[in-house]
Amino acid sequence: MTTLEQDRPIVVPVTLHGGGQPPAANRQLKLPLAPSLEKRRLQAYLLLLLLDGAVITVSLLLVGLLYIGxxxxxxxxxxxxLYLPLYWGAALITRTYSIQSLTSLRFSQARSILAIVITLTLTIFVAFFTKSSEQFSRVSILANLLMIAGGLTWARAVVHPLIRQGCGPTAENVLVIDDGGTLVRVPHAWHIDTREHRLRPDRSDPHMLDRLGMFMTNMDRVIVSCPPERRKDWAMVFKGSNICGEIVEPEVQEMGVLGARRGHGFGSLVVSVGPLGLRARALKRAMDLVIVGGATIALAPLLLVVALMIWLEDRGPVFFLQQRQGRNNRLFWIYKFRSMRVEKLDAAGTRSASRDDDRITRIGRFIRKTSVDELPQLLNVLRGDMSIVGPRPHAIGSLAGQKRFWEVDQRYLLRHSLKPGLTGLAQIRGLRGATDSEADLTSRLQADLEYLDGWTAVRDLRIIFATFAVLVHDRAF
Structure with missing residues (x-):
């Protein structure tokens, strides 16, 4: 990795410590700071999995050739x-395919050998209890162990430089944010200074949160060092982001606090992790693409008819685009069928629609009542801005009574740790429509936080089916 040292105001300064190149002057900062390493890690895991399978297969065939002829x-x-499924199962349990196996050759080799030892042990037990042990020669089993262990050790030594080149020395993107706290330096991490970038953990400023989200994009860990009075604000920003966020606390290393991370001469309190792991996110995304892809094709005639009716009524634009806040506090443009008169559109969403709202067109009243106006958000799901199920995204100017949503409850930002959804737990419970009072927001926020706690694919499917019963509701004006 390179080392980008700080320059003067004409250049946005970023440092990347632990690299091999000399300081670079006058280098322009580009966001995101680094490409995502998740895909590369997945490719590396798949490479190791297939390589292990090939080594085991070739070793067993070679032993058969030498021993039996x-x-x-x-x-x-x-x-x-028998060996392949047992080995892959043992490898998953022993963390043979983990970040540490990508960064440490010794760890990778040791865990692969441990996995094959477990595999052979299980094979012996299976042979004993099925009374088929006579089919396995002790010489061939020992030869298998030696041949496979040697092959795994050699193969991983061969591919380790390739994995290190693709995933880097740590296989993780780490961002260290200096916000006036204890000086922290982490090898191979990105380091930024909030004073030079004019960054602050302002939970009441969606645009500032968007800027912070841009810096944290593709990061696996974000560490902030700040004074005690700002730790709570940073903690809430991290909790609403889909990253592992940490706040430096000098006393953590001495006290050995549970739930803290220690290393590189400093200690930090772990304040957040993404609510979904990599496998869960991959499964959720696959469900989104399969279901929404099919729904878009099936609903295409309806979408075209509605678009034509909207255009024929007043010859105005078919779609209404509005900025809303999504995962990692990032702003995105949400698509809806336009249901209001062009001259009275409310892009900021500061005024909720009412029952006798004079801004709504005739076709608009129908599509809002039947939730048809939300169908263009299928495009948001295909783009990756949204998911089928998740907390509903709100306009940044929305009010609950006389307060902005994040002013009503500081936990509001937590709902941004997942992609916003077309529907959610709050919607199937009837908690939708205008937020005339603070209680309207509090009740649906509680449902959103409940959804974040323990995601399962089965619950998503239940919410999807339950949504059909509430497409038409009396809170749609």
Missing amino acids: RADDPQALQQIN
């Missing part, structure tokens, strides 16, 4: 069918 011996083929 033929590589396609039925016993060797039977062992392959």
Whole structure:
């Protein structure tokens, strides 16, 4: 990695410590700071998984050739069918495919050997209890162990430089934010100064949160060092982001606090992790693409008819675009069918629609009542801005009574740790429509926080099916 040292005001300064190149002057900062490493880690895990399978298969066939005299011996083929699933299961349990296995060759080799030892042990137990141990020669089992262990050790040594080149020395993107606290330096991490970038954890400023989100994009860990009076604000910003956020606390290392992370001469309190792991996010995204892809094709005639009716009524634009806050506090443009008169559109969303609202057109009243106006958000799901199920995104100017949403309850930002959804737990409970009072927001916020606690694909499917019963509701004006 390179080392970008701080320059003068004409250049946006960022430092990346632990690299091999000399300081670079007059280098323009580009956001995001680094490409996402999640895809590269997945590719590395898949490479190791396939490589292990190939080594085991070749080793067993080679032992069969040397010991029995033929590589396609039925016993060797039977062992392959038994060893592979047992090994991959043992490898997952022993963290053979983990970030540490990508960064440490010794750890990777040791865990792969441990996995094959567990595999052979389980094979012996299976053979004993099925009374088929006579089919397995002690010499062949020992030969299998030595051949596979040697092959795994050699193969991982060969691919380790390739993995290190693709994923970097730490296989993680780490951002250290200096906000006036204890000086912290982490090898191979990005370091930024809030004073030079004019950054602050202002929970009441959506645009500032958007800027912070841009800096944190693609980061696996974000560490902030700040004075005690600003730790609460940073904690809430992190909790509403889809990252692992940490706040430096000098006494953590001495006290050994549970739930803290220690290393590199400093300690930090772990204040947030993404509510969904990599596998859960991949499954949720796959569900979104499959369901929304099919729904878009099936609903295409309806979408075209509605678009034509909106245009014929007043010859105005078909779609209404509005900025809303999504995952990681990032702003995005949400698509809706236009239901209000062009000259009375409310892009900021400061005024909620009422029952006798004079801004709503005739076709607009129908599509709002039946929730058809929300259908263009299928495009947001396909783009990756939204998910089918999640907290509903709100306009940044929305009010609950006389207060902005984040002023009513400081936990409001927590709902931004997931992608916003077309529907959610609050919607199927009837908590939707105008927020005339603070209680209207509090009740739906509680439902959103409940959804964040323990995601499952089954619950998403239940919410999707339950949504059909509330498409038409008396809170849609």
